Amino acid sequence: MESVQLQRTYLDLTTPHIADACMRLDIPVRCAPPSIRPLWADTHVVGRVAPVRHHGSVDVFLEAIEGSAPGDVLMVDNGGREDEACVGDLVALEAQRADLSGIAIWGLHRDTSELRTIRLPLFSQGALPTGPQRLDAACSQTLVSARCGLHTSTADDFLVGDDDGLIFIPLDRAADVAELATAIRDTERYQAARMRQGTTFRAQARFDEFLSTRKEQEDFTFRRHLRAIGGAIEE
Structure with missing residues (x-):
């Protein structure tokens, strides 16, 4: 390129x-x-x-x-x-x-x-x-x-x-790299826009589900949870 x-x-x-x-x-x-x-x-x-x-x-x-x-x-x-x-x-x-x-x-x-x-x-x-x-x-x-x-x-x-x-x-x-970086950017912008409209990131990330799963699987990480639901805030 x-x-x-x-x-x-x-x-x-x-x-x-x-x-x-x-x-x-x-x-x-x-x-x-x-x-x-x-x-x-x-x-x-x-x-x-x-x-x-x-x-x-x-x-x-x-x-x-x-x-x-x-x-x-x-x-x-x-x-x-x-x-x-x-x-x-x-x-x-x-x-x-x-x-x-x-x-x-x-x-x-x-x-x-x-x-x-x-x-x-x-x-x-x-x-x-x-x-x-x-x-x-x-x-x-x-x-x-x-x-x-x-x-x-x-x-x-x-x-x-x-x-x-x-x-x-x-x-x-x-x-x-550009293709994936663009997807990450768009996801984060969407998440930020929803937060400004009143939806917390905890709600978007279904944080309660993560906490529940972690009780059953001690090695279950937030990063793994985010990837499963399409979140992109953490790598």
């Missing part, structure tokens, strides 16, 4: 919907560290991963952008360093001119005011005025994979980011 199609498919799906769908499909849930946040609220980004590992020079970003496709998201691996900012306004402008969907950084950014004006979705661990003061040697994985906390992503992955964080999904499971 190409990045532009991903954007259409995942436009109205949140990272919690997607995480729940991955769990049900036995797809490993790969989330970025919670310290990585969007630069502004109500951000939503979707795209194939364009991986790059930072070694101290901006040329690796330009090379990654050169090899990217419209709609991709630049995934910058700076090892979670907090002693330097590795992405600023010029890199963001270059990515925007290449029609990338956004930038995610396992590390820090700078030029915050300019980045807010550019308005390209950006996720990072925070801001720091100081740029890199080093120049390390590139490696064979520089443009092949990017780490982000405990997880590693490649161009065979895509990511979704919003106010709850970032999640990575295999491209070849994009359709499966």
Whole structure:
């Protein structure tokens, strides 16, 4: 699935919907560290991963952008360093001119005011005025994979980011995840609408039935009960 199609498919799906769908499909849930946040609220980004590992020079970003496709998201691996900012306004402008969907950084950014004006979705661990003061040697994985906390992503992955964080999904499971995430979203919206109209979730979930069954079956879980009745609030 190409990045532009991903954007259409995942436009109205949140990272919690997607995480729940991955769990049900036995797809490993790969989330970025919670310290990585969007630069502004109500951000939503979707795209194939364009991986790059930072070694101290901006040329690796330009090379990654050169090899990217419209709609991709630049995934910058700076090892979670907090002693330097590795992405600023010029890199963001270059990515925007290449029609990338956004930038995610396992590390820090700078030029915050300019980045807010550019308005390209950006996720990072925070801001720091100081740029890199080093120049390390590139490696064979520089443009092949990017780490982000405990997880590693490649161009065979895509990511979704919003106010709850970032999640990575295999491209070849994009359709499966979207289908189930959509069903979960619709169920939860229906449940929330009924609650606003006065029907408690306990009533919708037939909680009394669950308690009764659990008395007879000690290993009977609420998750199992919800699945049996079509609930989706818990995974």
